[in-house]
Amino acid sequence: MLSRLAESFFWLGRNVERAEAIARVLDVSYTRAMDQYGHRDVRAERLWRSVMQCAGFSSDAKIASSGRAASDVFKHCAFDPENPNSIVSAVRFARTNALSLRSELTMEVWEVVNVIYLYVGDQNVRSVLREGPSKFLRRVRDWMQAFGGMSDATMSHGEGWNFLQVGRFVERAYMTARILEALEVEHEPWHESQRLLEMCCASVPFAQSSHRAPEASDAVEFIALAPDFPRSLRFCTREIDAAMHRISGSPEATFTNDAERRLGRMRALFDYTSIDEILAGGVRNFGANVRGEFELLSHDVEEVYFPRLPATPVEAEA
Numbered sequence: 040m041l042s043r044l045a046e047s048f049f050w051l052g053r054n055v056e057r058a059e060a061i062a063r064v065l066d067v068s069y070t071r072a073m074d075q076y077g078h079r080d081v082r083a084e085r086l087w088r089s090v091m092q093c094a095g096f097s098s099d100a101k102i103a104s105s106g107r108a109a110s111d112v113f114k115h116c117a118f119d120p121e122n123p124n125s126i127v128s129a130v131r132f133a134r135t136n137a138l139s140l141r142s143e144l145t146m147e148v149w150e151v152v153n154v155i156y157l158y159v160g161d162q163n164v165r166s167v168l169r170e171g172p173s174k175f176l177r178r179v180r181d182w183m184q185a186f187g188g189m190s191d192a193t194m195s196h197g198e199g200w201n202f203l204q205v206g207r208f209v210e211r212a213y214m215t216a217r218i219l220e221a222l223e224v225e226h227e228p229w230h231e232s233q234r235l236l237e238m239c240c241a242s243v244p245f246a247q248s249s250h251r252a253p254e255a256s257d258a259v260e261f262i263a264l265a266p267d268f269p270r271s272l273r274f275c276t277r278e279i280d281a282a283m284h285r286i287s288g289s290p291e292a293t294f295t296n297d298a299e300r301r302l303g304r305m306r307a308l309f310d311y312t313s314i315d316e317i318l319a320g321g322v323r324n325f326g327a328n329v330r331g332e333f334e335l336l337s338h339d340v341e342e343v344y345f346p347r348l349p350a351t352p353v354e355a356e357a
Contacts (some may be wrong), residue, residue, distance in 0.1 A: 052206025
């Protein structure tokens with residue numbers, strides 16, 4: 040496969056996952072803020088600051104005070120075209136990637152990307168906030184999740200689909216790590232752990248797997264180390280590793296490039312780390328370290344499969 044096509048598949052997967060994750064984080068946080076906190080509650084400001092951190096900003100990012108925090112954060116994370124992590128930016132980038140792959144995508148996959156692009160383009164902050172943001176956010180979330188199902192069900196599972204899988208699961212794990220880094224669940228009441236689970240679509244799977252009164256450590260362990268939950272860090276790393284080995288053709292548990300070597304180390308980390316070790320070092324520190332590893336992994340994938348090669352100057356003829 041041409042390098043430029045592989046890169047477009049990779050970033051299509053990442054941008055689709057990014058839009059879905061930001062929509063889900065905003066929806067969960069907006070609902071909880073309205074249900075639990077007043078406009079001037081200091082806990083509401085802390086909640087919106089964590090949302091900004093999930094969206095890629097530093098923990099000391101400036102946000103509006105008083106009753107404007109919710110609308111300002113929503114505007115910046117959903118509709119700001121200058122913010123590369125906003126929903127509108129991620130959807131726009133995803134459609135640009137899809138356009139460059141038009142002949143490689145099935146009609147069903149293309150329609151999902153195009154429909155959500157047209158829908159988001161028709162919205163504006165004022166009308167969405169007036170009607171309540173949940174309708175908009177859940178439509179974005181549902182269409183982006185539909186993209187995963189459509190691509191799995193209608194595309195041939197060859198190189199292009201495998202690069203798409205790598206992009207999707209890299210971004211999914213990256214956002215999960217950001218959420219762990221942004222939320223303080225260890226010393227907070229259970230509702231903060233519940234918010235963590237809801238941000239990762241894990242409420243029902245966690246409840247089904249738990250057979251005792253849950254604690255914050257149980258929620259963190261599930262999000263980080265669950266072997267069968269599709270959004271856990273452990274599961275995502277395993278899926279990336281499998282897709283990378285299908286692309287290279289090398290046997291599992293071996294490596295032929297830096298990306299596969301890093302994945303081997305990361306798989307070992309999640310397979311053998313215990314929740315006690317995570318808690319001992321701090322959940323937020325763990326999230327920050329894992330986020331850094333996925334940033335390096337993304338760089339490794341780009342260097343191996345779509346590097347930016349310097350142009351060779353043409354020597355003048357004598």
